[in-house]
Amino acid sequence: MEKVFKITKGLTGVPMHYCPGCTHGIVHRLVAEVLEEMDVIESAIGVSSVGCTYNNYDYFACDMLQAAHGRAPAVATGVKRVHPGSLVFTYQGDGDLAAIGTAEIVHAAARGERITTIFVNNAIYGMTSGQMAPTTLIGQVTTTTPFGRDAAIHGYPIRMSEMLSTLDGAAFIQRVSMHDVRNVREAKKAIAKAFRLQSEGAGFTMVEILSTCPTNWGIDPVGSLEWIKEMMIPQYPLGVYKDVTAGGDK
């Protein structure tokens, strides 16, 4: 019988610890499949950050460094400057990237650092148990906004893809989503393109991925996919925000 699907060699096979219905596992698979398809598992270097994915160094088969909260783009900068021929990526959540690590991501993008950031946006802090994130929606209930996020008190959600796309150093930025199969396939294409543009030296690349957090949202796994579609996408529209190859090779 023909084998139509197999587990990618880009993953180590260590069982993942993510909650039921969390889409981090899918994102990991996509990244790992692209690494395998590009034949760079042996040379790529990834940077884990702080949050639910702090230990994805155990899951990705390539060499990995674990960074302090928010500092992954700085760590990746150091790695890339030493190994310019290696594919270097960071894997960061919204608290890590859009709150404590805002300076690092902005300047890595501004420098046109030849790295790729996989930015998983689930509008909440997962690991520390459901606090407000910079990307938490207005009205969204979290453990630190028990009456809902109120713009007058907590300010507004940050749209990182839009913000970073204004920087000249950014070569490719796309926002994708995990809420259905079509969008998962689209996400893989975006990751593949970001990695390819990095290896061509185009500049900073980022794929923002709208992802679920059923545990901290308090919504079941199927309802969580629906919540991305109904609640998150209106605030975070999907699409390509920056593409230096647009008009040419796309």
Add this chain to the structure above:
Amino acid sequence: MSNRVLMKGNEAIAEAAVKAGCRHYFGYPITPQTEIAHYLAKRMKDVDGVFLQAESEVAAINMVYGAAGAGARVLTSSSSPGISLKQEGFSYIAGAEIPSVVVNVMRCGPGLGGILPAQGDYFQCVKGGGHGDYKNLVLAASGVQELFSLTMEAFDLADKYRILVVILADGTIGQMMEPVIIPEDTDMKIFDKPWAASGKKGGNVHHTIKSIYIDPVVLEGLNNRLQSKYREIEANEVRVETSALEDAEIVITAFGTCARIAKNVIKEAAREGIKVGLIRPITLWPFPVEIISETARKDSVKAFLDIELNAGQMVEDVRLAVNGKKEVLFHGRTGGMIPSQEEILDIVRRIAGGGF
């Protein structure tokens, strides 16, 4: 072959790093150490290296974490307020055992303080500063030539022990100009770094650089291993300069600029018939406990006088080493003030006369 040139301390650090095979520098501007950046911004181009001006000291130390974790010899430099910002990185680097070299050309604090020389970061660099149980190997030079050779050596020590080495210089040492003999050829050791996350692994070996261990048994194991490494460093790497200890009645302890002033005091005191000796720690950690403790047991020694550009920091280590056997007196200046030779000589005269 060698080359004798007049250099600022900061430039000597920069050139020594290049001679030591360092090809990656990440830093953020702050007085009084910016000459290091100015020098390397040009020099790294000659040697095909990387000079990167980071967005902050926090970013710079994390770039060090990445670059050194990926196997390279890496330098960052800053001054006191910037070193405070780097403390997060210090702790992670210690936990992940990444060989790194950090220069701190100290200015006066607390807070933004001022830009004049001080030694107020002794506690921060020698005792910790970041969270958790860890040590930095701390080297203190008292002249530009020594700064050059210690900087070169710092890279070997960092690689040998997979530890963060701090070059701790007060602003005077960084800013002063002295002749330096630059070796033409160096015999720097090449350290194999099979642990590095270099993306060049073979087979199924998967390298991870990290400081997180959720399992308490494993994390205690890491801590125990770090502690035994620290004991090994204490046993093997103490460096100290002593002078006139044979018949000294008063022993001055001082590092950096204060040790230079002390040397003049010793000569002047000898003319007046007062026998003063000097113990100058070159490694602030590991601290030269043994020589101080031996000296404290000598009958000829009446008292110790510790001189620092702070309100009394290294003096605590001197007191621990002396362990109550002799009196330990302290004289310090802060805020960028430097004690004069006459000021210290006056204290020495009073100690000799029993009136301090």
